Amino acid sequence: GNSVTQMEGPVTLSEEAFLTINCTYTATGYPSLFWYVQYPGEGLQLLLKATKADDKGSNKGFEATYRKETTSFHLEKGSVQVSDSAVYFCALWDSGGSNYKLTFGKGTLLTVNP
Amino acid sequence: DTGVSQDPRHKITKRGQNVTFRCDPISEHNRLYWYRQTLGQGPEFLTYFQNEAQLEKSRLLSDRFSAERPKGSFSTLEIQHTEQGDSAMYLCASSTDGTVYGYTFGSGTRLTVV
Numbered sequence: 690g691n692s693v694t695q696m697e698g699p700v701t702l703s704e705e706a707f708l709t710i711n712c713t714y715t716a717t718g719y720p721s722l723f724w725y726v727q728y729p730g731e732g733l734q735l736l737l738k739a740t741k742a743d744d745k746g747s748n749k750g751f752e753a754t755y756r757k758e759t760t761s762f763h764l765e766k767g768s769v770q771v772s773d774s775a776v777y778f779c780a781l782w783d784s785g786g787s788n789y790k791l792t793f794g795k796g797t798l799l800t801v802n803p
Numbered sequence: 804d805t806g807v808s809q810d811p812r813h814k815i816t817k818r819g820q821n822v823t824f825r826c827d828p829i830s831e832h833n834r835l836y837w838y839r840q841t842l843g844q845g846p847e848f849l850t851y852f853q854n855e856a857q858l859e860k861s862r863l864l865s866d867r868f869s870a871e872r873p874k875g876s877f878s879t880l881e882i883q884h885t886e887q888g889d890s891a892m893y894l895c896a897s898s899t900d901g902t903v904y905g906y907t908f909g910s911g912t913r914l915t916v917v
Contacts (some may be wrong), residue, residue: 693845723905732807732894732908733846778845782905789834789898790859791906793845 695794710764712779720781722762727776807909823881824912828897840892
């Protein structure tokens with residue numbers, strides 16, 4: 690079956706530090722990959738996506754590249770801000786399986802200190 | 804249309820009581836999903852509607868849970884005879900046929916069973 694594995698948190702950084710959150714996946718078909726962000730007390734917001742191998746998704750200074758050879762989709766940001774403090778979820782949609790269900794990782798809590 | 808709306812935002816109920824949550828999706832989205840998120844975990848799929856038809860139910864959805872989407876518009880999720888293990892965030896999301904673009908999530912309903 691499909692699965693997503695994220696690096697365990699929590700991750701605590703100082704403002705302007707470099708961020709990497711690792712994500713690897715297992716899928717039966719050719720998945721699309723997503724990063725969602727959840728701010729305290731809120732629902733999930735789509736941060737970025739990539740639909741095929743070697744695609745790079747980017748938004749708000751965050752980037753992730755779809756690496757089929759390593760089945761990875763690591764999230765990076767060059768300089769984090771306090772406002773980036775949130776929980777980040779990696780997710781996949783597998784067109785070869787149920788074509789409507791998103792499979793999520795457990796989430797990684799990021800705290801950015803001033 | 805400002806997005807996916809869920810009501811209520813918070814619900815505290817006594818064990819054994821019935822609760823009902825409502826979700827209003829984005830009006831042009833024909834797909835609607837319910838997910839459950841427990842503390843420290845990623846969202847887990849519960850059920851999926853395409854228009855008014857409920858096409859899949861997760862085995863997480865016991866007989867005490869029922870979901871409806873009359874007329875393919877809003878949806879309700881009812882939990883009968885609540886148990887403490889039902890305490891979680893219940894997330895609703897909607898999408899068009901192209902799930903590859905990701906869902907739009909609501910802010911969720913946080914249920915606490917005491």
